[in-house]
Amino acid sequence: MVIRIGVLGAARIAPPAIIRPARAIDGVQVTAIAARDRTRADAFAQKQGVPRVFDSYQELIDDPDIDAIYNPLPNGLHGYWTLKAIDAGKHVLCEKPFAANMNEATAVTERIEAQDKIVMEAFHYRYHPVMKRVEEILANGELGEIQTVSTSLCIPLPMHNDIRYHEYLAGGAAMDIGCYATNLWRVLSQSEPTVTSATAKTIRPNVDRAMHATLISPLGATGTLDASLLSSKLFKLSGKASGSLGSLSLFNPLGPQFYHRLKITTKRSSRIERFDRVPTYNYQLEAFRDAITIGTPFPTTPRDSINTMRIIDAMYMAAGMTPRQPTLVDED
Secondary structure (H helix, E strand, O other): OOEEEEEEOOOOOHHHHHHHHHHHOOOEEEEEEEOOOHHHHHHHHHHHOOOEEEOOHHHHHHOOOOOEEEEOOOHHHHHHHHHHHHHOOOEEEEOOOOOOOHHHHHHHHHHHOOOOOOEEEOOHHHHOHHHHHHHHHHHOOOOOOEEEEEEEEEOEOOOOOOHHHOHHHOOOOOOOHHHHHHHHHHHHHOOOOEEEEEEEEEEEOOEEEEEEEEEEOOOOOEEEEEEEOEOOOOOEEEEEEEEOOEEEEEEOOOOOOOOOEEEEEEOOOEEEEOOOOOOHHHHHHHHHHHHHHHOOOOOOOHHHHHHHHHHHHHHHHHOOOOOOOOOOOOOO
């Protein structure tokens, strides 16, 4: 079986996230693309070797020769077009964050769970061996009881008109790089934490360019979360969990194929573990394929996304801002 994938939009993330991985992995093919601008879609298809171009997202979704949809549209459109794809009988790989807020994530998840289709949130880093090893270390008790957790994911995005800075598209630092920091905090704490405080730096009203939050887990682990799209430090991509018996620090979980460092320190020893340079996106696409073809379980389910969005909504409210809302779609 070959899974034929259609791409919604000529997004910059599509080549590294889906097109190049599909060339390297058996059983999947990117066969079509649709974009609002047909000229842009044609140029993208020609450059990336995509054989078919559609005039609209809906036309692509409705095509019977497409089995699955990759949804890299702006955040505020994720829920709407994921549901359209599900209603048309397609599987979906949806870019993070899965929805604009927790309420939308919940509503979309309930619709999905009534269908017999695979929908995966594209937290690609979760599928790389380095993160699987992190989860193994946390689960085997080597670090003891986790007491403090910190995640810090900061990148430079000085383009002020980028879609990630538009409220009507559900943009903001907490939604973009911050959803990774939130998801990683949940993994490292092995819990569903509560936000105790948050402060934001804004680029325009109600649009954050940076978010700082403090969190606490149900078992009492505390710590901080930092996310920034306009960081004074060019790249800060790290996570740390400290327990009663030791600590774990991780550098660059999002792009371990470029460089990464996993250090484990206990009372007896300190060691560094390294892993292969295969892109995270390759592992994610393999997991998506296997979930569809043989029913292999996967961690980034729609149900899991509700918990990530709950924390993001809470950070916005604690910072005196309002949670993001879905983008209004003109269906005429």
